Each structure stands twice: as structure tokens, then as C-alpha cells.
Amino acid sequence: MVNRFVLNGISYHGKGAIQEIPGLVQAKGLKKAFIASDPDLVRFNVTKKVTDLLDAAGMAYEVYSDIKPNPTIENVLSGVEAYKKSGADYMIAIGGGSSMDTGKAIGIIINNPEFADVRSLEGVAPTRNRTVYTIAVPTTAGTAAEATINYVITDVEKKRKFVCVDVNDIPDIAIVDPDMMSTMPKGLTASTGMDALTHAIEGYTTKAAWELADCLNLEAIKLISGNLRAAVQNEQEGREAMALGQFVTGMAFSNVGLGIAHSMAHTLGAVYDTPHGVACAMMLPIVMEFNADATGDKYLHIAQAMGVDTTGMDQPAYRKAAIDAVRQLSLDVGIPTKLDKLKEEDLDFLAESAAADACAPGNPKDASIEDFKTLFRKLM
Numbered sequence: 001m002v003n004r005f006v007l008n009g010i011s012y013h014g015k016g017a018i019q020e021i022p023g024l025v026q027a028k029g030l031k032k033a034f035i036a037s038d039p040d041l042v043r044f045n046v047t048k049k050v051t052d053l054l055d056a057a058g059m060a061y062e063v064y065s066d067i068k069p070n071p072t073i074e075n076v077l078s079g080v081e082a083y084k085k086s087g088a089d090y091m092i093a094i095g096g097g098s099s100m101d102t103g104k105a106i107g108i109i110i111n112n113p114e115f116a117d118v119r120s121l122e123g124v125a126p127t128r129n130r131t132v133y134t135i136a137v138p139t140t141a142g143t144a145a146e147a148t149i150n151y152v153i154t155d156v157e158k159k160r161k162f163v164c165v166d167v168n169d170i171p172d173i174a175i176v177d178p179d180m181m182s183t184m185p186k187g188l189t190a191s192t193g194m195d196a197l198t199h200a201i202e203g204y205t206t207k208a209a210w211e212l213a214d215c216l217n218l219e220a221i222k223l224i225s226g227n228l229r230a231a232v233q234n235e236q237e238g239r240e241a242m243a244l245g246q247f248v249t250g251m252a253f254s255n256v257g258l259g260i261a262h263s264m265a266h267t268l269g270a271v272y273d274t275p276h277g278v279a280c281a282m283m284l285p286i287v288m289e290f291n292a293d294a295t296g297d298k299y300l301h302i303a304q305a306m307g308v309d310t311t312g313m314d315q316p317a318y319r320k321a322a323i324d325a326v327r328q329l330s331l332d333v334g335i336p337t338k339l340d341k342l343k344e345e346d347l348d349f350l351a352e353s354a355a356a357d358a359c360a361p362g363n364p365k366d367a368s369i370e371d372f373k374t375l376f377r378k379l380m
Contacts, residue, residue, distance in 0.1 A: 003210050005255050006149050006167050006179035008174045013244065017177035018050055021092070021135060022057040024173060032135065033061035034088035036079065036103035038069075038095045046139055046183055062086040067095070070154045070161070070269050070276070071102040073118045079106040080116070081367065082207035083132075090133040094180075096192060097143030097276065100136055101151035101193075104169040107131030112168075117151060122162040123358055129168065136171035139180045141231065141242035142192025142277055144199065144250020146174040154270055159349075161266040163358035170254075171266050178236075178243040184234050189242075191277030193228040197326070198261050198280040200224060201288070201302060203253030205295050206362040213252040220249035221305040226330055232333050256364035260354065261287040264375065267353040268372035272341040281335040285327040286378045287363075292319045339379040347373045 012020050025033070033054065039049040042065050044209060052245040054061050064082045067075055083091075083106055093103035110127040115121050136146035145151065149170045154161050183193070203209065204217040206231045223245030230238025264287070265279035292299060303310050306329070331337070351372035354360065358368070366374070 003212070005212060006170060007251055008147060008170060009172050011147070011174040011176060011247070014174045015177065015179050015240070017175050018053060018137060018180060021050060021175065021270040022053055022059060024135065025059060025090070026057070028090070028133065030090045031060065032086065032088045033059065033167070034083050034086050034091045035061050035063045036067065036091060036093045036095070036099050036106065037063060037065055038067040038099050039065045041095050041099070041139060044183060049180065050092060050137060061092070062088060067099055069098050072097050072154045072156050072275060074156070075102050076105040076109070076118050076153060080109050083110055086285055090135070092135045092137065094137045094139060096138065096140035097145045099239070100138070100143070100145035100171075101153065103134065103136075104131060104151040104165070105153055107134055108166060108169050117160070119155065121166070123152075124165050127168045127177045129164055129277065131169050134171040134210060135173045137175045137176060139179065139206045140184060140188065140192040141181050141239070141246045142195040144196065144246045144254075146171055146176065147247050147250035148254035149218035152255060152266060159270050161270045162351050165358065174247070176243050176247050178240045181239055181243060182234070187334065189232045190228070190335060191275055191281060192225060193231060193242055193246075193277070193333065194243070194281030194284070194330055194335055195277035196249055197221065197224045197228070197329070198284045199246075199258065200249040201284065201326070202259040202261055203249060203256050204302065205291060205298050205364050206257045206259055207364055208256040208362055210256065213256040216248050216252035218301060218305050220252070221302060222246045223248065225306040225325070228329060229332055236247070258359040259287065259291070260360050260367055260372070262359040263354040263357035264372070266357050266359070267350050268339065268354070271346065271350060272339070273308070274339065274341075278335060281330045282337060282339065282379055283375070285323050286329070286375055288323045288326060290367070290371070290375060291363065291365045292323070295319075342376065342380050344380075347376055350376055
């Protein structure tokens with residue numbers, strides 16, 4: 001079997017990494033940046049950390065901030081028009097998954113205009129051209145969109161999210177600077193961190209998992225579970241470790257896929273506008289229980305990576321220990337366990353949407369529509 005692995009051309013890591021941006025732009029001979037960043041980051045001067053560097057270097061740019069937490073088709077279409085009018089020849093995406101996913105879709109459509117209908121990008125779209133030259137600067141430690149070939153767009157009309165998978169959309173350069181994440185509030189730090197843990201655990205147990213991805217995902221589980229609590233308390237070492245951990249699993253899950261915790265989280269986000277990281281965190285232990293009998297000894301390694309002493313444990317015990325460790329971490333960082341908005345009358349639509357999601361086939365255990373309903377009910 002042949003396994004493909006796609007990575008950024010270059011990535012920079014560590015405090016002050018954003019200082020590299022002007023030199024990188026000059027070396028490429030680029031003229032004007034289209035900066036995709038969400039309005040809160042602009043308002044609270046996080047985006048300004050990068051634009052100040054461009055200003056000091058005398059570099060032109062235009063900021064596009066019509067971006068929502070669950071980016072929509074409309075956000076993408078308005079962004080495409082804004083890019084065309086801007087005269088930009090490259091993009092800097094600054095933010096979490098919302099900014100980067102919007103930027104990815106914009107960049108792909110600019111260089112592949114035959115995909116101007118955003119819905120045509122769903123699944124594995126046969127685009128021929130690379131996205132516009134893109135520098136990605138994450139401000140959250142969770143989505144790892146700066147390192148992946150995936151992006152997710154919300155179809156408001158149909159109340160669904162759709163996943164796009166395209167090797168042409170991965171940013172050319174990732175700038176992973178923990179200083180850009182230092183202003184995240186506790187709740188956002190917790191939810192994006194649990195999203196990263198969901199990436200690592202689902203990537204480790206997906207049907208497509210293999211040794212190279214497994215090495216990365218296990219290290220990510222160790223980094224995330226050992227540092228998320230400290231990051232939520234805004235401790236510097238915790239922030240730095242989370243910045244690395246979410247990127248490490250991003251490299252892995254981008255190439256091996258995810259599972260139904262993400263399928264169900266996408267559906268909850270589309271129907272109830274539930275923050276993606278919160279939805280993932282709520283679903284992860286529930287889905288782990290469902291998947292346990294299809295994971296061999298992998299929960300043993302998950303439990304150990306999370307610091308559990310598994311000495312003397314048999315298979316049922318270490319599987320329970322892994323699930324309990326995930327559930328406890330989620331509780332410790334303040335993630336809710338129930339979703340008040342969830343209604344019995346919505347279950348048919350939710351289950352059908354989750355089953356149709358692009359992440360579902362990667363789950364280690366096939367789930368029926370009735371299985372999805374049962375799993376969703378556990379949030380009620």
C-alpha cells in the first residue's frame with residue numbers, strides 16, 4: 001500500500017516567528033498582501049502585530065475581515081470579490097480555523113475560477129492549480145488549519161457544513177508563533193485545545209492510520225494532554241507546548257483523516273452554531289466509547305500518552321482509562337457535557353448529516369443512522 005504525506009513547504013516555530021514575514025515576502029518579490037482575519041482579531045489588535053511589521057517594511061496590504069466563526073459560502077464569495085478588487089498577489093491568513101478556511105477557499109477559487117460555485121469544492125475537488133501564495137499565521141492552538149489540506153465551509157441555506165480536501169490548498173508557509181496566541185481567553189483556549197486532542201485521537205484511530213502519522217499523533221496527545229490545563233491558565237510553557245502539539249497533529253490528521261466525532265461536531269455547528277471545539281470536546285469521549293472495540297490496543301497507548309499508569313490493566317480497563325482521561329481533561333478545562341439546544345425532533349436530520357459528512361468514512365467503526373441518533377442523545 002502506498003501512503004501519501006503532504007506538508008507545508010516551510011514552517012517557522014517559536015516566539016517572535018512572525019518577524020520572519022517581511023523577509024519572506026521580499027525574497028519572493030511579492031507586492032501586496034490580502035490579509036484574511038476575523039473582525040475580533042482586528043478589533044483587539046492581534047492582526048496589527050503582523051500589519052505593523054508590514055508597515056515598518058513599507059509593504060502594501062489590504063485587510064479582509066468579513067469572516068464568521070463558522071465561515072459561510074457568502075463569506076467566501078465576498079472574499080473572492082474583495083481579493084480581485086484588491087490587486088493583491090499573495091495572502092496572509094491570520095486567525096483560527098475560520099480565517100484560514102475562508103482564506104483557503106478564496107485562494108483556491110482565485111486560481112481555479114471554474115470552482116466559483118463554492119459547493120463544487122466539497123469532498124476531493126479536482127482543482128489543477130495551487131492556491132494563491134499563502135502565509136498562514138494561527139492565533140489559536142487547535143485547528144491546525146495552517147498545516148492541513150482541509151477546510152470546512154457552512155452552507156447556511158442547507159444547514160450543513162461541508163469538508164473540502166485538496167492538496168492544492170495547503171499554505172506555502174506556516175508561522176506558528178505562540179505570542180500570537182497569548183490573548184486567547186480561557187474558553188477559546190480550552191475548546192480549541194480539545195479540538196486538537198480530537199484531531200490527534202481520531203487521526204490515531206482512523207482507518208487510514210499508519211506508522212508515520214501514528215508517531216506524530218501520539219506525541220501530539222502527550223503534548224496536548226500534558227499542557228492544555230496550563231495553557232488555559234495562560235502559562236507561557238503551556239501556550240508554547242500547545243502551539244507545537246496542535247501543529248504536530250495537524251501534519252498527521254491532514255493526511256490520514258478523522259472520524260465521526262468530527263462528523264457530528266460539524267453537524268452541531270451547522271444546525272446550532274455550536275463552537276467547533278466545544279462540539280468536538282463533547283463528542284470525543286462518547287465516540288471513543290462507541291469505537292473502543294474496533295481499536296485494538298491503541299487505547300492503551302492513548303492512556304499512556306495521557307499520563308495514565310496502565311500497569312496491570314487488561315484491555316477493558318485501559319480502554320476505560322483512556323476515555324476517562326479524555327473526559328476528565330475536558331471537565332478540567334470547563335467544557336460542558338450537555339447541549340441544551342439539542343432536540344429529539346432534530347435527530348433524524350442531525351444523524352443523516354453526520355453520516356454524509358466527509359469525515360465519517362474514516363471512523364474505525366461504521367456507524368448507522370440509529371447509531372448516530374444514540375450518540376447524539378448522550379448530549380441531551
